[in-house]
Amino acid sequence: MSVDSSVDRRDESQTAGNGNGNGVVTVCNRSIYSSQRLRLNRNEAHQSENYDDLDLDFNSSLYGKLEQYLPPNMLTVARDVKLEFMKEILDRYLTEHDRIRPLHKQIYDMHPTTFFVPSFIKAITENTEESLRSIISEPSPGVYTFEMLQPDFCELLLSEVESFEKWVQEAKFKIMRPNTMNKYGAVLDDFGLETMLDHLMNNFIRPISKVFFPEVGGTSLDSHHGFVVEYGKDRDYELGFHVDDSEVTLNVCLGKQFSGGELFFRGVRCDKHVNTDTQPEEVFDYSHVPGHGVLHRGRHRHGARPTTSGHRTNLLLWCRSSVFRESRKYQRDFPNWCGECLLEKKERQRQSVEATKKELLKREGEPMVSVIP
Ligand SMILES: [Zn+2]
Secondary structure: OOOOOOOOHHHHHHHOOOOOOOOOOEOOOOOOOOOOEOOOOOOOOOOOOOOOOOOOOOOHHHHHHHHOOOOHHHOOOOHHHHHHHHHHHHHHHOOHHHHOOOOOHHHOOOOHHHHEOHHHHHHHHHOOHHHHHHHOEEEEOOEEEEEOEOHHHHHHHHHHHHHHHHHHHHOOOOOOOOOOOOOOOEEHHHHOOHHHHHHHHHHHHHHHHHHHOHHHOOOOOOEEEEEEEEEEOOOEOOEEEEOOOOOEEEEEEEEOOEEEOOEEEEEEOOHHHOOOOOOHHHEEEEOOOOOEEEEEEOOEEEEEOOEEEEEEEEEEEEEEOHHHHHHHOOOOOOOOOOHHHHHHHHHHHHHHHHHHHHHHHHOOOOOOOOOOO
């Protein structure tokens, strides 16, 4: 790598013989300015362009200052050319972590009044079964739906995800997809939303789960996996029948315009019974409404029908309980939440009743005894 001839004499004397340009920022490969280097000392006499009118990753004054370090031949080129050059330098200079710039800082901390609709906040604040039931519907056993997010917050989160994905694309960074089934979408915990989502689980989802899902660890949710999934043209089309790796799943539609994409539910099952038949009363289809949340057990078998037009993005929060996971290892069946275990239990009870009846009938001369199952 050679020291560029355009570097002024003073700088050349200071950088010559230093192959790696100690103290200078070297821009390498790819760009047409690949061999250009910044000056070692700032040219304070140079009148920088004004960058105030642009939407940039950093404060516009930074670009003005950085311009004074540009090599002399760069000072006379157009503003957008200078800017491209400086953006490239900043991009390469910063660490991977520093390069993810939040677009909307306000969504990285929990601000209930800007995130949630007032009815949701009120019910959570009152924190009684009655107040929760007043805002939550149960259209099918174990599926709870409620109005949750403000439209403005949905917009902010959608644009934040778009910005994150754009960054991923530009940096040619391999994105970690949310799970084994979705090709599109992103893990929210990976770009700084972990703390906010933790707050969401602890202070908003756990109080609800305590009331509706105590038998699957709803009271002791202690970790989460938060991500978004995207459906529509150039995105995922549908999602097959599956169970989640969670005790309780929150699924909120963020928008925007779409048709199709209904969630279909087919009963809750333990590991042993995950592929057993669906009972007619377990069949339930739900159509997403932007801003509305659906809460269900992770083991509630479900899938998403094709999103036939438009684009649909959903926020998913898989909530887990380590206490529940540990205690599950010592149990053989789960009639209090698995539909099939419950059927088996009822069948055992029926057989036991039958056997008792037969035994009683065998006894001669004794009056009939009716057994209440
Ligand atoms: Zn079971």
